[in-house]
Amino acid sequence: MTEPITDEEQITPGWLTDRLRQNGYLAQGEIVKLSINYFKTFFSHIYRLEVVYSIDAAPALPSKLLLKIPFHDNEAALKMGRDEISIYRALTKAMNDPPVVRCFDAVYFPDSQQSHLLLEDLSDTHFQPELPVPPSMRHCELCVETLAQFHAFWWRHKD
Known part of the structure; x- marks a missing residue:
């Protein structure tokens, strides 16, 4: 079983090549350069x-x-990480092209409750407004359209 990344030093071109290859995204080739910028939520x-x-x-x-890694010393963060992994796994298993950020790796290790998510970075085209400012009307419409896609898919779904 693959263990989640817990430290920045583990994030290497070799590790990323391996994760993308094992999950079927990198059939050939490899990562030749990797730049890392850190922030926290x-x-x-x-x-x-x-x-x-x-x-x-x-x-x-x-x-x-x-690459998203929950704080290891925060029980709520660990639970959110576990739940987020479950959601991505369920959606990508059931839906061919779910209307969510593309997930390239979702690892949860029950023994330590640690997890990590490797997602496509959409920050060049998407943003999160400063709290508590509500989203614009157009952003609300887009949210409702996305929820409608989920609703249509899962309506009378066997699961």
């Missing part, structure tokens, strides 16, 4: 990864990824 360490692939890698792979 209320519950997680966030690593913004800028990736350069070898020339033989698939051109559709994103050049920017986010």
